[in-house]
Amino acid sequence: MQVKTTGSKYEFFLEGPISEKTGLYDYVIKNATEVVVDMDKVTFINSIGVKNWISWTMKIPAGCKLQLSRCPFVIINQINMVHGFLPKTATVESFYAPYVCECGTEANLLLQRGKEYEYPHNGEKERLDIPETSPCKKCSKDMEPDFIEKKISGFINPPG
């Protein structure tokens, strides 16, 4: 794991499986105003990883912004299944959504806040515009989402 600090902003770059061995959980954040967790290289999260994640996020100071960046789809699934995985004040800045083509090709599309979705702000409601198709790089037909949009919307409207 790499850590980058800029003033009161902390950036964590996680790698591999999230488990009891994840160094993030040994990190005590004090006086932070912004915490970014980049999950681009996360492969998997086990149940202890989930438990530790929740207790770690609860220790983040009140008023500190928590942003999750480049989340693999396993994390989006956790957010939708596990109550409290995404604290109410936290946001998902981008995540990878799985698409599949009838030729068997699979791809992960990076969907970004401000583009494909947005949180409620400036009096506007939240928005989720998942692309219905994406061109297949192999056969140039349309790939389709390999998930059900309604089941993943919890990262904008956390369950519970």
Ligand SMILES: [Zn+2]
């Ligand atoms: Zn194809």
